[in-house]
Amino acid sequence: MVDRGKDWDFHLRTLSSSARDSNFANDPASDPSLLSSVKALYELCKAEKSEDLIARVYPLLNKLFQRSVASISQSQASHGLLLLAMLQFFVDFSEVVLHDADPSLRTFFRSCLSREFADPVVAEATLEFLNLNKKKLLTSFPTLLPQFFPLMLKLIAWNGEKLEKSFLRVFPALMSPGSFLPLFPSLVDLPILVVAMEKVERSSGSLIGSSIASLQKSTAPEMLLALMDEAYTGSMIGDEGADFESEESNTMGAADPLFLELLKDENDGLAERHWTSPAMAAALQVTMNSPQSDRLKQALKMTPRLVDAYFAIAVHDVNDSLxxxxxxxxxxRKFHSISRQNLLL
Structure with missing residues (x-):
């Protein structure tokens, strides 16, 4: 018990000193000791089952969460694992400290996962968190995952088959009356989502690397966010420059409105996708004439399995009107498939 008390004091001091340390105050995720201290304090609270201890930890974690979120756009460190560790505390002890975890969860998706979904470590940890808390998320936050199903599809499309089993366990939670219809075309278009993300990667640099620092130095995350911003607000992205003069860039660029729709992070309803347009045919032609990436091959394999899961859930859980x-x-979609084949001939 004495050793546990010493550990408790040590980890509390770590969190407190981090807020005062000028090196880490504005970039908490760059302090490698914080993640282990957050996890240790969570485990101690869980083991002791003491409301007093939980109440002492909560203000420190709440402030740390806010500082971490505020620093994401300027940081070169990954925030995903640190935020997930704090979210686990908020979800498990929300009733004790009267913390509504819904805003924190949505902040994680919007501010962190939207930037770090391509990081395989963060992607895997996110799926583990969602699976661990699936029942609680479905009962307490039933609209959360249906709202962010496009972002979750980006996560699985980019990270591929190695996370498919874990993703399929989360998949039923993506479906709700509001997401059931728009989810179907998004699933069918999963390979085109890969094409869209790989287009961003070719245009602006790698979306993944040995560390999140290399991602932040690259322009790819900013380009992806800029594309999403254009999709949401209608604002124009800056001139593409001379590097975009190739035939592939021009033909793929003509289909950007569809790609912008695919790259959204949140469900905003059923949107029309212009599959029969000449621009889309040109983009598909470029894709067909180019070697398929390993990521695209995996998406082509996963898509039928995800569609099968979609219909299996629909048969048992979805009402007749939907x-x-x-x-x-x-x-x-069947008509568009035939028309698209004719356009490519």
Whole structure:
């Protein structure tokens, strides 16, 4: 018990001193000791089951969470694991400290995962967190994952089959009355989502690297966020420059409105996707004439399995009115598939 008390004091001091340390105050994630201290304090609170101890830890973690989120855009460190560790505390002890975890969870998706979904460590840890807390998320925050299903599809599309089993366990939680219909075309278009993200990677630098620092130095995350901003606000991205003069860049660029739709992070309803346009045909032609990346090959394999899971859930859990509304979507996609083949001939 004495050793546990010493550990407790040590980790509390670590969190307190971090806020005062000028090297880490504005970039908490760059302090490697914080993650281990947050995890240790969580485990101690869980083991002791003491509301007093939980109440002592909570203000420190709440402030640390806010500082971490505020520093993400300027930081060269990954914030995903640190934020997930704090979210676990908020989710488990929310009733004790009267903390509504919903805003914190949404902040994680919008501010952190939108930038770090391509980091395989963060992606895997996110799926582990969601699976561990799936029941609680479904009961207490039922709209969370349906709202962010486009971001979750980006995560699995980029990270591929190695995370597929874990993703499939989370997948039912992505479905709700508000996400059921828009989720279907997004699943079918998963390979094109890969094409869109790889287009960003070719244009602006790698989305993944040995560390998140290399990601932040690259322009790729900013380019991706700029594309998303254009999709949401209609603002124009700056001139692409001479590097975009190749035939591939021009033809793929013509299909950018579709790619911008694919690259969104949040569900904003069922959007029309212009599959029969000449621009889309040109983009697909470029893709067909180029060697398929390993990531695209994996997406092509995963897509039928995800669609199968979608319909298996639909048969058991979705009401008849939504099933009826899905039928026209199926017919339209079949028609577009035939039209697209004709355009490519």
């Amino acid at each position: 099933i009826c509304a899905l039928i026209p979507l199926l017919m339209v």
